[in-house]
Amino acid sequence: MNQKKLLFLFLLLASSAFFTVHASTRPDTLSLGNLRVAIHPSAKPILEKEWAMLGANKKFVGMMKDKMRLFFPLIEPILKEGNIPDDFKYLCVQESSLNPNAVSTSNAVGYWQFKLETAKDVGLKVNKEVDERRHIMEATKGAVNYLSRNNTVLDNWLSTLLSYRLGLGTLKKMPLATDWLGKSLIEVDSSTDWYVLRFLAYKHFWETELLLNSQESVATESPSMITYKQVKGKNLMELSDEWKVSYDDLKKYNSWVLKDWIPDDKEYTLYHPSNVSIFESKSNVSLAAQSMALTASNDTNKLYVEAEIPQEALYPKKKHKPILSDKVETRFHTVEAGESLSSIARKYEMKLPDLLKLNGLEMSSLISLGQKIKVSRKIPMLELIAEQLDEKAKKATFSPRNNEAKEKQEEIIPEEPKVTIKSTGSSVYIDPAVSREITIRSDAPEKDKKSDVKVVEEMAKNSVEKASTGIETKAEAKNNAVLKNSTIHQVKAGETLFKIASKYGVSVQKLSEWNKLGKNPKIQVGQKLKIQP
Secondary structure (H helix, E strand, C coil): CHHHHHHHHHHHHHHHHHHHHHHHCCCCEEEECCEEEEECHHHHHHHHHHHHHHHCCHHHHHHHHHHHHHHHHHHHHHHHHCCCCHHHHHHHHHHHCCCCCCECCCCCECCCCECHHHHHHCCCCECCCEEHHHCHHHHHHHHHHHHHHHHHHHCCHHHHHHHHHHCHHHHHCCHHHHHCCCCCEEEECCCCCHHHHHHHHHHHHHHHHHHHCCCCCCCCCCCEEEEECCCCCCEHHHHHHHHCCCHHHHHHHCCCECCCECCCCCCCCEEEEECCCCCECCCCCCHHHHHCCECCCCCCCCCCCCCCCCHHHHCCCCCCCCCEEEEEEEEEEECCCCCCHHHHHHHCCCCHHHHHHHHCCCCCCCCCCCCEEEEEEEEEHHHHHHHHHHHHHHHHCCCCCCCCCHHHHHHCCCCCCCEEEEECCEEEEECCCCCCCCCCCCCCCHHHHHHHHHHHHHHHHHHHHHHCCCCCCHHHHHHHHHHHCCCEEECCCCCCHHHHHHHHCCCHHHHHHHCCCCCCCCCCCCCEEECCC
C-alpha cells in the first residue's frame, strides 16, 4: 500500500514538474510592433488551448510551414513598405491558412478574408475577370491600406488588430479604444476579445516553429515563389507553353485570374513555386522557365488536415484504358479561343513533341484562331470492331441485283408491276405477284391461244425476275406451300412491300388493305404484317 502511495506521489511530482517546465517556456509578454502585450495568468489557459490545437497535427504544422516559406517573402516587403509591423503576416495565416480560395460564412474571400464592399473600399478589383482578394500581393496591399487607415485613428496596433474583425466604426464606440489609445504596454486577460488572444497564440506558435527550423537546410529542398511580370492581356495557357510550366499549377497559384485572361489595364504579377531562389523576372520569360526547374508545391485547397486521408481519395481508381489498334487516324483540329498547343495535345491524348513534329512546329511557335492543326490518334479496337459490324449491316441491306441501300428501299415502295404483252389482235395484262397462273384476255382464235400462252409465260417469267429482288429457285418454290399457310410476317432488313407480297403470293394492294397501310404504304424493320385476311 505504501509503495502505491509513493508511486502515485512520484508520478504527481513528475507531471507537475513537466508542466512547470513546459509552462516556463511560454512567455509572459509578447510584442506587436512597438507595443508590448503582457499576458495575465487568467489568459494563459486560453493561449495554451490554442497552442495545443495548433500543434496537435504534425502534418498540418509541416504543411503550414512550407506555405509560409513560399508566401512570406511576398507579404513581408509589402508590409514593410506600408509601415505595418511584420507580425501582421501571421494574421493572414489566422484568417485563411494562406488559402486563396478560403470563403467564410459571412462571404469573406481570399488570403485576407475581405468582403466585397470592404475589398472595393481598400482598392481591390473584383469583377468577372479577376478577384484580387485571391492575389497574395494585391490582397496584402489592400490589408495594408485597411490597417494603416485604422491605426491612424486608433494609434494602437492591438486596437487596430481588433478593428480588423469588428470594423473601425464599432471599435471607436468601445471603451478600450480610449483606454488603449497611444499606449506602449497593454495587459490582456481572459476577458479580452477572443480574436486578439487567438492572434497572439498564432503569432507566438508559428514564430517559434519557424525559429526552431531556421537552421534546417530547406533552401535547396523547399521551393520558393517565382514571380513573373509583363503579362498584360496574356492567357494562362499561352504562358504555360511559353514558360514550359504546368498550366494546372499556374492556375492553382493564380486563382485570382477567373477566365484565364489577364487584364491589360493594370500591371499584374503572376507567381509560381520553384526550387530556384526567389527573384523578379526582368523579361517575359523567367530564369525558372529557361532552366525548366519548376516543381509543384503544397496543396493550398485545404485549410486543415483533420485525419488521415484514405488511399482511395488520394489515388482514385482510373478507368480502364481502351485497347488500341495499330491503325492511326489523322485529322485536323481548328484552334479555338483560349487553346494552346499543350491543351490541344492533352485533348487528343497526344504528347506535345509528337504534335509539334506532326505539324512541323517548334515549342516557341505561335498559333492563331481558326488555324488548322494536324492531330492523330491510335483507334481503339472497340471502334474498329464497331465499324466492321456497321459495314456488314450495310452490306446486308443491299440488294444482290441493283445494290440499292436499305434506306432507299424503305422510303421507296415500288408499285405492283403490270407487264404488258402484245399478241396478235390483243393486249395482255399480267400480275406476277398474284400467282404463277397467267390470265390472258384475247380475241384471237383458239388455234393461236396455245402459242400465245407459251410466249406470254416466257415473258412473264422474265418480267417477274426483273421486278422481284431475287430469283426463285426450286427450293423456294417448294417452300411456297408452307409460306401460303403463314398468317404473320415480321419485316426484315432489306425487304419491301412488293418483295413480301411476292414471297407469299399475294398482291401489294391486298397486303396493304389487310394491314391498313393506306394509299402510300410504308413499312419498317420489325413490323408485323398480316399475310391472310
